[in-house]
Amino acid sequence: MSSIKIRDIALSHFANFGYEGAALSKIAEEVGIKKPTIYSHYKGKDDLFLSVVRYVFQLERRRILEYFQSCEDMPLKTKLQGIFYWLEQGFAESDTTKFLLRVSFFPPPALFDEVMNIVNPFLDGMQRNLIKLLNGATKQGEFSSQHTEAVAIAYLTLIDGVLVELLYGGKQRYQIRVEAAWNIFWQGANIEEGK
Amino acid sequence: MSSIKIRDIALSHFANFGYEGAALSKIAEEVGIKKPTIYSHYKGKDDLFLSVVRYVFQLERRRILEYFQSCEDMPLKTKLQGIFYWLEQGFAESDTTKFLLRVSFFPPPALFDEVMNIVNPFLDGMQRNLIKLLNGATKQGEFSSQHTEAVAIAYLTLIDGVLVELLYGGKQRYQIRVEAAWNIFWQGANIEEGK
DNA sequence: GTCTATAGTTGGATAGAC
DNA sequence: GTCTATCCAACTATAGAC
Numbered sequence: 001m002s003s004i005k006i007r008d009i010a011l012s013h014f015a016n017f018g019y020e021g022a023a024l025s026k027i028a029e030e031v032g033i034k035k036p037t038i039y040s041h042y043k044g045k046d047d048l049f050l051s052v053v054r055y056v057f058q059l060e061r062r063r064i065l066e067y068f069q070s071c072e073d074m075p076l077k078t079k080l081q082g083i084f085y086w087l088e089q090g091f092a093e094s095d096t097t098k099f100l101l102r103v104s105f106f107p108p109p110a111l112f113d114e115v116m117n118i119v120n121p122f123l124d125g126m127q128r129n130l131i132k133l134l135n136g137a138t139k140q141g142e143f144s145s146q147h148t149e150a151v152a153i154a155y156l157t158l159i160d161g162v163l164v165e166l167l168y169g170g171k172q173r174y175q176i177r178v179e180a181a182w183n184i185f186w187q188g189a190n191i192e193e194g195k
Numbered sequence: 196m197s198s199i200k201i202r203d204i205a206l207s208h209f210a211n212f213g214y215e216g217a218a219l220s221k222i223a224e225e226v227g228i229k230k231p232t233i234y235s236h237y238k239g240k241d242d243l244f245l246s247v248v249r250y251v252f253q254l255e256r257r258r259i260l261e262y263f264q265s266c267e268d269m270p271l272k273t274k275l276q277g278i279f280y281w282l283e284q285g286f287a288e289s290d291t292t293k294f295l296l297r298v299s300f301f302p303p304p305a306l307f308d309e310v311m312n313i314v315n316p317f318l319d320g321m322q323r324n325l326i327k328l329l330n331g332a333t334k335q336g337e338f339s340s341q342h343t344e345a346v347a348i349a350y351l352t353l354i355d356g357v358l359v360e361l362l363y364g365g366k367q368r369y370q371i372r373v374e375a376a377w378n379i380f381w382q383g384a385n386i387e388e389g390k
Numbered sequence: 391g392t393c394t395a396t397a398g399t400t401g402g403a404t405a406g407a408c
Numbered sequence: 409g410t411c412t413a414t415c416c417a418a419c420t421a422t423a424g425a426c
Contacts, residue, residue: 020215150375157376161356180345181352188383
């Protein structure tokens with residue numbers, strides 16, 4: 001089915017040019033079909049865009065679950081630190097992360113509500129899973145902190161901060177940031193109680 | 196001069212709709228002039244856009260210098276922590292921060308090189324000033340860390356991470372992030388040597 | 391500098407033959 | 409499902425009167 005090919009190429013165009021910057025004519029050209037043919041697969045540009053949004057977030061959700069399952073028996077530190085390598089890989093392989101960030105930060109105004117109804121549950125789920133993870137580790141004595149939620153929030157902040165650099169500065173600067181910021185985060189998160 | 200009014204209103208349109216999403220007709224309408232009048236002030240859309248870019252980054256550079264001068268005699272912790280309130284204020288007052296982030300992360304492809312020739316020196320200057328600041332404080336004994344550069348990088352990562360939330364999640368979620376992530380950063384940065 | 395009028399292009403979307 | 413042909417709306421940009 002060429003619906004899939006259209007969707008995949010549209011993803012890369014939306015990721016690199018944004019919603020307004022992407023043109024159905026250019027997408028069709030790269031797919032190897034004529035523009036009107038898109039309309040026999042999708043209702044229009046909005047429908048195509050929202051299909052890509054749903055696809056990307058579903059894909060990302062599954063990938064994250066797979067990651068956590070793949071390192072279920074490892075210590076917490078390994079799990080949390082491994083994310084950064086995992087992010088780098090996912091970013092290199094496709095335009096999904098770029099699309100994800102662009103859509104999250106600057107969604108097309110007309111589709112704001114519909115986009116946020118997909119983005120927000122995704123982020124909330126991320127945060128819930130993370131807190132669960134930290135709580136579980138705390139019980140097992142792997143991790144000592146009275147402020148599990150604060151650590152979770154700081155960790156998400158760290159991820160956003162390095163993602164920004166991955167998106168913008170490239171791999172090398174990303175790795176430098178991860179190295180520097182992770183160590184300080186981890187030390188700060190493991191301070192023993194008492195101010 | 197109405198060049199300024201055009202520039203300021205264009206700034207808000209570019210910030211909220213992106214380069215492609217902003218229309219000269221809408222900008223002119225809000226200014227209270229007709230569209231062709233813009234062409235007697237700017238060569239075209241590209242020229243207007245790049246004028247806004249130059250203006251915003253120059254403005255931001257000056258604002259940052261002013262901030263650091265305003266708290267020159269304060270302890271390092273106060274300086275670094277004060278940035279977060281300062282960011283929040285600047286973000287609320289205008290669309291400059293939104294524009295700055297949008298342009299930095301997702302510049303219009305056709306103007307990529309020209310934009311980056313403005314963005315990169317700006318960021319490099321930020322990082323240089325920060326390292327200078329940390330080095331100065333280290334000499335005065337305010338701050339103990341063997342890894343000044345790592346702290347600087349982690350601090351910039353922290354700023355990006357909270358800015359993302361300011362842009363996307365709003366003031367309240369921003370403040371929560373700042374509270375949680377700053378404490379962990381500061382503790383981690385001030386760990387005594389060893390390990 | 392500001393306008394009216396308009397050129398020239400490109401965008402999304404539809405009708406209808408095959 | 410795919411095409412050709414076409415429509416209409418919106419955009420940037422320019423010409424020329426005032």
